[in-house]
Amino acid sequence: MSTAYQIVVCGSLVPDPLQTLEPVAGPSGPALKNEMMLPAVLDPWAGHALFEAAHLAKSAPGSKVWLVSLGPKAKLQQVMMTVAQKVPFELVALDGPAGGFTEAADVAAALADAINAIPGLDKSRLLVFGGWESASRGAGATMQIVGERLGVTNQFQGVDKLTVAADGSLEILERIEGGKHQVSKCAAPPAVLGWATGNLPEPPNNPQVGMMNMRVVMPALQRAKPAKVAAEGVKFASVTLPKQQRDTKIVKDVPAEEIARELVAWITKD
Amino acid sequence: METILVLAHTEADGSLAKAALEALGAAKSLGGAFVVGLVGENVQAAANNIASCGAAKFLGVTGAEFSQARYTTDAAAAEAVCKAAGAAIVIAPATSRWNRVLAGVAHRLGGRTDTHVTAVSAADGVVSVNRWYYRQRMEAVLQRTQRPWVIALEAGCCEAWKGSAGSAAVEAVAVTLTDACKQTTVTGVRAPAADQQTIRPDAKLLLVAGAGWTKTQPDGKTHTPEAEKLILDFLRQTQASLGSSKSLVDLSGEGQAVLTFMTHLHQIGQTGSTPRHPKGLSTCCHGEEPHTVGWRFINERRAIDLNPNCGWARGKADVLYVADAFAVMAKVNELLATAK
Ligand SMILES: Cc1cc2nc3c(=O)[nH]c(=O)nc-3n(C[C@H](O)[C@H](O)[C@H](O)COP(=O)(O)OP(=O)(O)OC[C@H]3O[C@@H](n4cnc5c(N)ncnc54)[C@H](O)[C@@H]3O)c2cc1C
Numbered sequence: 001m002s003t004a005y006q007i008v009v010c011g012s013l014v015p016d017p018l019q020t021l022e023p024v025a026g027p028s029g030p031a032l033k034n035e036m037m038l039p040a041v042l043d044p045w046a047g048h049a050l051f052e053a054a055h056l057a058k059s060a061p062g063s064k065v066w067l068v069s070l071g072p073k074a075k076l077q078q079v080m081m082t083v084a085q086k087v088p089f090e091l092v093a094l095d096g097p098a099g100g101f102t103e104a105a106d107v108a109a110a111l112a113d114a115i116n117a118i119p120g121l122d123k124s125r126l127l128v129f130g131g132w133e134s135a136s137r138g139a140g141a142t143m144q145i146v147g148e149r150l151g152v153t154n155q156f157q158g159v160d161k162l163t164v165a166a167d168g169s170l171e172i173l174e175r176i177e178g179g180k181h182q183v184s185k186c187a188a189p190p191a192v193l194g195w196a197t198g199n200l201p202e203p204p205n206n207p208q209v210g211m212m213n214m215r216v217v218m219p220a221l222q223r224a225k226p227a228k229v230a231a232e233g234v235k236f237a238s239v240t241l242p243k244q245q246r247d248t249k250i251v252k253d254v255p256a257e258e259i260a261r262e263l264v265a266w267i268t269k270d
Numbered sequence: 271m272e273t274i275l276v277l278a279h280t281e282a283d284g285s286l287a288k289a290a291l292e293a294l295g296a297a298k299s300l301g302g303a304f305v306v307g308l309v310g311e312n313v314q315a316a317a318n319n320i321a322s323c324g325a326a327k328f329l330g331v332t333g334a335e336f337s338q339a340r341y342t343t344d345a346a347a348a349e350a351v352c353k354a355a356g357a358a359i360v361i362a363p364a365t366s367r368w369n370r371v372l373a374g375v376a377h378r379l380g381g382r383t384d385t386h387v388t389a390v391s392a393a394d395g396v397v398s399v400n401r402w403y404y405r406q407r408m409e410a411v412l413q414r415t416q417r418p419w420v421i422a423l424e425a426g427c428c429e430a431w432k433g434s435a436g437s438a439a440v441e442a443v444a445v446t447l448t449d450a451c452k453q454t455t456v457t458g459v460r461a462p463a464a465d466q467q468t469i470r471p472d473a474k475l476l477l478v479a480g481a482g483w484t485k486t487q488p489d490g491k492t493h494t495p496e497a498e499k500l501i502l503d504f505l506r507q508t509q510a511s512l513g514s515s516k517s518l519v520d521l522s523g524e525g526q527a528v529l530t531f532m533t534h535l536h537q538i539g540q541t542g543s544t545p546r547h548p549k550g551l552s553t554c555c556h557g558e559e560p561h562t563v564g565w566r567f568i569n570e571r572r573a574i575d576l577n578p579n580c581g582w583a584r585g586k587a588d589v590l591y592v593a594d595a596f597a598v599m600a601k602v603n604e605l606l607a608t609a610k
Contacts, residue, residue: 179469
């Protein structure tokens with residue numbers, strides 16, 4: 001029995017979380033102001049998925065990791081400069097919008113087609129990883145639809161831990177309500193795992209890995225096929241920034257005892 | 271109005287979660303006729319409890335296989351109920367169980383889904399939903415032409431349906447499961463020990479702890495064990511839920527002296543959770559926008575911080591107490607204890 005995995009990670013880019021975002025009306029629906037100028041990073045939960053994939057691949061000899069990424073080609077190239085330094089993978093790039101206002105269903109269709117087109121992919125050893133939600137659309141929909149399109153129905157979302165048992169079965173911990181985890185046993189791959197934070201720190205940059213990855217990244221970017229991603233059928237009536245400013249009362253130079261009394265009165269009042 | 275289905279699953283004890291009653295309340299508020307579809311090991315008790323809700327009919331998928339929150343069986347059940355109801359619009363509570371499957375189900379039905387919806391409304395027969403983009407940083411109101419339209423409604427956003435129980439006639443919907451549906455088995459739930467269980471989604475109050483609790487204090491030392499005690503004592507007395515800033519949970523990952531009960535599940539904010547509670551108290555958090563967006567859904571907010579210029583002072587909290595959280599929380603705990 002083979003113990004190697006074919007791990008395909010779906011992950012794209014999002015605007016750097018430190019940026020201030022502002023919605024604007026674009027030609028085909030809402031967009032972000034200066035969207036193409038905003039510095040981008042690998043989507044955080046997809047990043048965790050990638051690091052977990054690399055970790056698993058290392059522990060199961062013969063395994064391989066692909067990163068399937070749909071985004072504007074030029075921005076993908078920027079982000080790959082950093083991501084490629086982290087862990088070994090082979091990039092499959094698709095050229096198209098990566099913004100939050102596009103349809104998860106369109107993205108999923110393009111990703112599933114790209115996965116199906118990976119030469120020699122052994123579906124019986126396939127693990128499809130991704131973030132359980134993006135930091136753009138934040139819908140948690142894409143991975144499920146990718147799974148459906150690939151015919152993979154062992155699906156898990158909000159995954160924090162994957163352990164391979166001696167018999168090759170997978171033990172998976174998913175986040176559920178109340179700070180708890182649901183534990184499942186999946187007999188064998190294929191499976192879809194939408195990762196939450198997982199357990200691994202971000203790997204340090206490794207220039208050797210970077211050089212190896214970049215040899216494949218550049219041709220992959222050149223080959224990137226355009227993907228049809230839009231938001232047909234959706235009408236955005238409005239997109240607005242929240243009015244979040246409150247009139248903050250600042251209480252200073254007051255003894256702790258007095259503050260405590262005020263707080264207790266506030267906490268215990270219905 | 272189009273055909274609406276309220277799609278819910280029962281809990282382990284056969285009841286409906288509050289989030290399910292909120293989905294029912296939201297569907298009713300649209301004003302049209304609706305059908306209720308229930309999935310679970312046994313759904314009769316749950317249906318009886320909402321017998322007077324005014325549903326045109328009750329559909330149910332039942333059996334031992336549907337007691338587990340598992341993708342294959344849940345997706346098959348939800349798909350069957352949606353088809354049986356002929357629903358154009360499906361409103362479901364955004365529980366972890368439904369969140370795992372609804373997008374897949376919408377795909378099977380040739381429809382679309384919108385998740386993490388915070389409001390549903392109808393005007394002139396046109397249904398709109400509100401949802402947030404870019405990690406709660408902007409809110410959109412949108413409509414769709416695709417049907418069925420599966421809407422996953424966040425907990426705590428709508429009034430829960432209230433009404434009297436009765437006896438409901440549940441029409442059974444048959445689902446055929448293949449062996450492939452049983453490749454995964456849910457084997458249990460891993461939860462912190464009861465006294466370490468500090469995430470309480472239904473609590474009235476959220477206490478957020480920041481990295482300040484572990485920082486060097488004016489006496490030149492750290493006081494982490496004391497911080498732990500103060501926080502746990504407060505949580506025990508108030509039954510508040512505990513949240514954390516990113517910095518504080520990351521410290522735990524880096525193996526520093528930290529609050530031992532903090533995990534990544536506690537983190538609120540842009541890359542954490544966005545809990546909903548009526549009140550929130552932030553302690554020792556610097557809390558810069560845009561990262562503390564997790565607070566957006568807390569109604570009344572107060573903060574304690576030594577720094578009068580901390581992020582909370584800038585229009586995010588109703589009250590900022592510029593004070594030592596160690597001193598204040600010790601007094602708060604004392605007062606709470608004597609009040610009992
Ligand atoms: C990509 C990205 C994503 C992020 N996502 C999140 C997120 O989801 N959630 C999140 O919280 N952050 C997030 N951040 C981090 C965020 O920017 C801040 O760094 C973090 O929230 C600060 O944590 P803190 O307030 O606990 O700590 P600090 O900034 O260290 O502040 C500590 C505070 O404690 C106060 N203090 C110290 N001692 C006392 C005392 N005795 N009494 C009272 N006050 C005291 C200090 O005055 C200070 O204001 C993110 C950052 C990035 C780059």
